[in-house]
Every structure is written in C-alpha cells, then in structure tokens.
Amino acid sequence: MAHVPNRYVVIGAGAIGGAIGGRLHQAGRPVVLVARGEHLDVLRRDGLRLRTPDEDVRLDVPAVGGPEELELTPDDVLVFATKTQQVEAALRTWADVDVHADGRIVGSAGALLPVFTALNGVAAESMALRWFARVVGVCVWLPSVHLTAGEVIIRGGPTSGMLHLGSIPAGREQELVATVAADLEAGRFDAPRPADVMPWKYRKLISNLANGLQALVGAGGGTEQLAAAVEGEAREVLDAAGIEVTPDAEEAAARKAAFTMHHVPGVPDDVGGSTWQSLTRGTGNVETDYLNGEIARIAHGLGRQAPLNARLASLVRQASVRGQQPGAVTAAQVAEALGL
Structure with a gap:
C-alpha cells in the first residue's frame, strides 16, 4: 500500500x-x-x-x-x-x-x-x-x-x-x-x-541491560564489571535461543558515524539514561521488566535461568515502587544482591 x-x-x-x-x-x-x-x-x-x-x-x-x-x-x-x-x-x-x-x-x-x-x-x-x-x-x-x-x-x-x-x-x-x-x-x-530491524533492536537491548544498574547506583557509579556480567549472561541466552544480533563492530561503527555526545549548556553531563530518568522523576514504574526481564523471559522459555538479569529487574522494580532515587545504593550492595 x-x-x-x-x-x-x-x-x-x-x-x-x-x-x-x-x-x-x-x-x-x-x-x-x-x-x-x-x-x-x-x-x-x-x-x-x-x-x-x-x-x-x-x-x-x-x-x-x-x-x-x-x-x-x-x-x-x-x-x-x-x-x-x-x-x-x-x-x-x-x-x-x-x-x-x-x-x-x-x-x-x-x-x-x-x-x-x-x-x-x-x-x-x-x-x-x-x-x-x-x-x-x-x-x-x-x-x-x-x-x-x-x-x-x-x-x-x-x-x-x-x-x-x-x-x-x-x-x-x-x-x-x-x-x-x-x-x-x-x-x-x-x-x-x-x-x-530486529537484530539491531536485540543489539540495543544488550546495551540497555545496564540501565538498571545506572538507575540504582547513579550515573558514574562504577558498575562496569556488573554490567559485563549481566550482558554476558544475556548473550548466552540469546545465542541459545538462536536469535540474530547485529555484531558489536557493525553497531559501534554505525553509531560513531551518526553522532557523538556533546555538552548542552546548563545541563550536567552526568545525567543518566531512560531508567535513571524514570527513578529521578519518581514515575512509579520502569521499563527494566522489558529489558533485563526480556532476557529472563527468553531464558525461561528455553527451560533455562537468567538469574542476574532476573534479580536486577526485581531490584529496579522494587526501587521504583519505593520511590528510591538513583545513587541510594552502592555498586558493592548491588553486587551482593546479585550474588556476585
């Protein structure tokens, strides 16, 4: 049409x-x-x-x-x-x-x-x-x-x-x-x-799995190792499910060619991403059930577990319900809660 x-x-x-x-x-x-x-x-x-x-x-x-x-x-x-x-x-x-x-x-x-x-x-x-x-x-x-x-x-x-x-x-x-x-x-x-378009969306999903960590610990909270563990688990699940994901190098090259981050006058550079913004605004709901929770859903459909992503989704969900602000917990506390 x-x-x-x-x-x-x-x-x-x-x-x-x-x-x-x-x-x-x-x-x-x-x-x-x-x-x-x-x-x-x-x-x-x-x-x-x-x-x-x-x-x-x-x-x-x-x-x-x-x-x-x-x-x-x-x-x-x-x-x-x-x-x-x-x-x-x-x-x-x-x-x-x-x-x-x-x-x-x-x-x-x-x-x-x-x-x-x-x-x-x-x-x-x-x-x-x-x-x-x-x-x-x-x-x-x-x-x-x-x-x-x-x-x-x-x-x-x-x-x-x-x-x-x-x-x-x-x-x-x-x-x-x-x-x-x-x-x-x-x-x-x-x-x-x-x-x-879906392989691109699955690659973006992997990038978004750290959103919940940023929301809990705050922007610049030193969660790189936690993010790597959460993303590694997700990649294993997606691979087991046979889901096509755009290669990292292809995605990175496309993004670099399109845009880079710049300072906006009057705006702090450490403002976080979408989940951080949801907690900051106190919306009472977050999208991590469809980010980390999506990895858990795929894993459960395979008869597998994705404990890191499932626990992280739960932590952020509870934080949102409580009205918790970003930075209320440390990376070490989140690591303990995730069993890492």
Whole structure:
C-alpha cells in the first residue's frame, strides 16, 4: 500500500517522542504531540522547549491529551514513544479510533494506519501486531533527557540520533519506510533502513541491560564489571535461543558515524539514561521488566535461568515502587544482591 505521510502523531512526548516530534516540526512536517499531566499543560501553554548543544528554542507544536481531541485521517502516522511498560495500554487506546476521509468514517486506526514503535526493548513490535496491521520497528539510539515538564534535551551531534527503521515482518511498507526515513533525515536524524530491524533492536537491548544498574547506583557509579556480567549472561541466552544480533563492530561503527555526545549548556553531563530518568522523576514504574526481564523471559522459555538479569529487574522494580532515587545504593550492595 503506497502511503505518503501527512501528519505524525507522537504518542508519548517524553525524551524520545519529544525529541522526534520536535525535530520533525522544525523540519516543517506536521506533528501532534500526545502527552499528559503537567507536561501536557506546559506544552499547550508554552510550547515545547527543545535544548540541544547549539539551540534553546520553544516550538509551537500542537499537543493533545488523547485521541478524543483529534480526527485521524488515512494520511496519519502513529509514532509510539512511550516506555514499553506503558505501550500496551496506549496501543489499545488508539487501535479502535475512527479514521475519517471525505466526511465519513473509513475504518479504524488499527486496520488502516501505520505505527512506528520508537522505544527500547524488543517486545513492542509483537504487542503492536495484536492491534495494528501495519507495524514498523524503530531501533532508537537517541541521547535525550526529559526531567522537566514541557522540556526535552537532546545531547547528540551532528545528528540528534540514529533511528533504524524496518517493517514487521521484514520487507513490507518499503515506500512508507523510505518516506519516513527521509523526513527523519530532514529532522537531523540518521535513519538507516536495514533489511531486518530486529537484530539491531536485540543489539540495543544488550546495551540497555545496564540501565538498571545506572538507575540504582547513579550515573558514574562504577558498575562496569556488573554490567559485563549481566550482558554476558544475556548473550548466552540469546545465542541459545538462536536469535540474530547485529555484531558489536557493525553497531559501534554505525553509531560513531551518526553522532557523538556533546555538552548542552546548563545541563550536567552526568545525567543518566531512560531508567535513571524514570527513578529521578519518581514515575512509579520502569521499563527494566522489558529489558533485563526480556532476557529472563527468553531464558525461561528455553527451560533455562537468567538469574542476574532476573534479580536486577526485581531490584529496579522494587526501587521504583519505593520511590528510591538513583545513587541510594552502592555498586558493592548491588553486587551482593546479585550474588556476585
């Protein structure tokens, strides 16, 4: 099905969604941000504040609280950029929304509209296929921060990040993917289109397994040996499952060619990643069940154990429920809890 995107509806306007939506808006593409709470209030009142190594701007991007405030058309593209633990509810919310054309309803979003899953982990794509017929996976390398309502910080340059795109299953939606990639490139992203996006997502999953360690101990907490043990266990599980993973050298070369980290004026350089940000904001939920927990799930399906990843997921889950802040425990305490 040929499809020329007209408007990007970005569901989850936090660090990733706000960065993607803000950059697309700057590139002249129609964008609507979907947010909630104080973040939505500030977006509506003041616009999106986008801070980068060389910018500090406010963007007048339309923002809504949900599908009841929009009339979807066949030329809309839905970009899901929530955390993975939130995406199932978001998919369910949007799947049955009516799509309008020529003054009439022509079908549902789930039947007609493409969805792009711009979030960590490897579970969102299979979730999305339960409700949507057209799914494109996105492997997200985007060093961005969302700690303050109405504000997103991008720390990468010269491009803002790297977003590999690929349909699920592979080989479909090629015209759509090419068009979206061109829009993202106009918005200062590197947007490769591999034959199969999932090996890239599994490689990114491995990189994200240390997120929970950073969230517990704090940025720069000296968890390198713990991370190596957790990642080593994960690689053994993925190998046993026969899951293809993009080689480290290929991934590192692609990322180095796309962007490097830069200082953003007024922003400390030791701000952590997505799970660190969730604990810092006190959201009460974290995505590690779909990162380290994904490794445990795969292992259990093989009749194996992945004790390091399972225990780490549990530690972060409990920390989130308690409202624990990053740095509340030491690397030695985490090592003991993991049995290392």
